[in-house]
Amino acid sequence: MSVNGNQFKNMLEQLDKAAKVAQIPKEDYITLRSPEREFTINFPIKMDDGKIEMFTGYRIQHNSIRGPYKGGIRFHPDIDIDEMRALAGWMTFKCAVADIPFGGAKGGIAIDPSDFSKNELERITKGYTTGIIPLIGPELDIPAPDVNTNHQTMAWILDAYSKAQGYGVAGVVTGKPISVGGSLGRREATGKGVSFVTREIAYQKGINLEGATVAIQGFGNVGSITAKSLYEMGSKIVAVSDISGAIYCSNGIDIPRLLKHVYNHPRRLIEGYSQGGLENIDNYTLLTLEVDFLIPAAMENQIDEKVAKALEAKIVVEAANGPTTFKGDRVLEDRGIVVVPDILANSGGVTASYFEWVQNMQHIAWEESTINLNLERKMMAAFETVYKKSVEEETSMRTAAYIVALSKLVEAQKLRGIF
Ligand code: NAD
Secondary structure, eight states, X not given: OOTTSOHHXXXXXXXXXXXXXXXXXXXXXXXXGSOSEEEEEEEEEEOTTSOEEEXXXXXXXXXXXXXXXXXXXXXXXXXXXXXXXXXXXXXXXXXXXXXXXXXXXXXXXXXXXXXXXXXXXXXXXXXHHHHHGGGOBTTTEEEEEOTTOOHHHHXXXXXXXXXXXXXXXXXXXXXXXXXXXXOTTHHHHHHHHHHHHHHHHHHHTTOOSTTOEEEEEOOSHHHHHHHHHHHHTTOEEEEEEETTEEEEOTTOOXXXXXXXXXXXXXXXXXXXXXXXXXXXXXXXXXXXXXXXXXXXXXXXXXXXXXXXXXXXXXXXXXOSSSOBOHHHHHHHHHTTOEEEOHHHHTTHHHHHHHHHHHHHHHTOOXXXXXXXXXXXXXXXXXXXXXXXXXXXXXXXXXXXXXXXXXXXXXXXXXXXXXX
């Protein structure tokens, strides 16, 4: 996944670019240029057939100047430490943009979960958790779901951590099931947040969201909920994809029907879905369709220079983390294609995670309407701050988002001091 092994470097280039625009000297953000702590573990697990296999896991803690480390756990065969560093850094900037008191982290295990039984996955998750126990905790570092992990994974982490402490610690993870201290609204929060920022940018750019055409890459947690929310707002979702392929329908895909199909699919895929006027397309075609909104909601590095040159969407809303390469981003900027950056667009997930953590720390449970109202308020405030900054500085929304984040992080660092 770390296509050229330089994702963290790309992130630093983005940071430097924003600092230059905002005239922030390098010395002021030197602490953000390297992760505070990096952890790799190799651990053995007994498979269902009795054989022992070794696994490699990571937890990278990028920065904690504004609060405990926060970030997802990813299961993917291609993960590496460079990718984890970049993802951890993006979390630091995202939490600052979203204005929530967390720092940034990321972790994962280099596996394809579909290769393992549920019992094996539970043991692998708990083996990994046992290895990172000294590093995590509600006041220290709070994992959450990411690609190929979900509320069940979080319940297993919570169990392993709590057993080691000798008592239940709900606040050690977010995105967990409601029955073990999860929050209403958390599962849908990232996709809902993506739809809120899409609505706001549509308004700013004079695009009528009703009837606006949308292509979405990725139909997992984030992609499917984004599709559902935008469909409910009246947009026409003309194309979606997942690892099984991509589909296109010029009249719009029947999203409730597709969601039902995916829910009933043994591997939760869009493969086999049918509807009148539906065509199979490839990934490149989806990314370069002439639509109002392109929403990458899968993996990193999908919009490279080549795709960026051919892309025909009016606006890109980055639901995934890091879907655009640094070079691809430059092309989009030169072509005047508006990009709502990941650290703003997908911050609904960590914002709702923050609400979940607050509920856990106070041992209370909020109503779903309270979560949704606060989520929308926070997302709109973050959007407005970034959009205003981009107008003020005459720069892209990505650079503006980094400026907003950098300013808060640098201020916190200066106030706390360095010895
Ligand atoms: P997920 O595992 O639920 O879904 C990922 C989806 O992408 C699946 O549909 C998968 O089939 C598809 N996919 C993978 N590779 C693909 C490819 N090459 N082409 C097309 N589709 C492909 O993961 P998710 O939680 O929805 O996360 C998606 C993205 O959103 C990731 O970048 C993640 O870091 C980011 N994100 C997630 C959250 C969250 O709350 N889950 C929050 C913020 C950001």
